[in-house]
Amino acid sequence: MAMKLYYNPHSRAVVAKWMLDEAGADYEIVPISLEKREHKSPEFLQVNPAGKLPALVDGRARLFENPAICMYVAEKYPQARLAPAVGSPERGRYLSLMVYSTAQIEPSMGDDIFKVPTPPGRGWNNVETVKDVIEQELGFGPYLFGADFTAADVMVGSMFVWQRLIGGRSGRAKIDSYIDRLLERPMAPKLS
Ligand SMILES: N[C@@H](CCC(=O)N[C@@H](CS)C(=O)NCC(=O)O)C(=O)O
Incomplete structure (x- = not known):
């Protein structure tokens, strides 16, 4: 079924x-x-x-x-092959990024869009710090796990795709080119 x-x-x-x-x-x-x-x-x-x-x-x-x-x-x-294997060293970072996408990226972007400061102690960082984290996690790319496209790219990438849908961009060259790369995938959401 x-x-x-x-x-x-x-x-x-x-x-x-x-x-x-x-x-x-x-x-x-x-x-x-x-x-x-x-x-x-x-x-x-x-x-x-x-x-x-x-x-x-x-x-x-x-x-x-x-x-x-x-x-x-x-x-x-x-x-x-959309996730690192259970027991592999990459698995921890994968699980972390999956949760990070909606636990930190999404609320920080909400704060940014609604022009509210991100108060300390809310459980997520402000949007610029979040972008620093993603730039670091991207490393040399092209995806979050090097050449391997994973569910973490779907989740993390979707947060920035959503930003594009409402007319914004990350303002970080590394993240913007990553999102361009994701949007070129045949299965990726269409912006129009
Ligand atoms: N954290 C949830 C967010 C789900 C969410 O907020 N969905 C919206 C649609 S974009 C919704 O159903 N909103 C309708 C409502 O809350 O009444 C997820 O990642 O699935």
């Missing part, structure tokens, strides 16, 4: 879709209308009690939060 991706093209569900497409996964789309508030329906809240997109159902498994969905898909399709 194919997995079900609860999806709206104008939502963060494009991140999960990108990952599923990179993995060559067998899935079907369940369209969710945000206008009709289908993401708050009792049926959908059974899948994701937070009432947010995306969500993924695979038989009796249900997942919400993009990093969890991407890690699950990477594990389910090991032949796609």
Whole structure:
């Protein structure tokens, strides 16, 4: 039975879709209308009690939060080689970057967009510090794990792709060229 991706093209569900497409996964789309508030329906809240997109159902498994969905898909399709092997030294940095994407990059960008200072003690750094971290983690690239494109590129890259979608750029040459590279991938989200 194919997995079900609860999806709206104008939502963060494009991140999960990108990952599923990179993995060559067998899935079907369940369209969710945000206008009709289908993401708050009792049926959908059974899948994701937070009432947010995306969500993924695979038989009796249900997942919400993009990093969890991407890690699950990477594990389910090991032949796609979208994650460092369990037990390898790269695995720790991979897990860290997966969580870092929505725990630190996303809220720091939100602060930046809404022009609110990032107060100390909130659990994430300000956007310039976050960009320093990503520049360092990119090393010589071309991806976060050298020549190997992984789910970490989907998650970290998506944060900056989203910034492009709303008309912004990182302002860091290294990150901007990384995002250009990601957007050239055939499965990457389209900006228009
Ligand atoms: N941290 C979540 C964010 C999910 C999220 O905020 N989704 C938005 C769509 S872009 C949503 O469903 N918003 C509708 C709402 O909160 O009512 C993830 O990475 O999956």
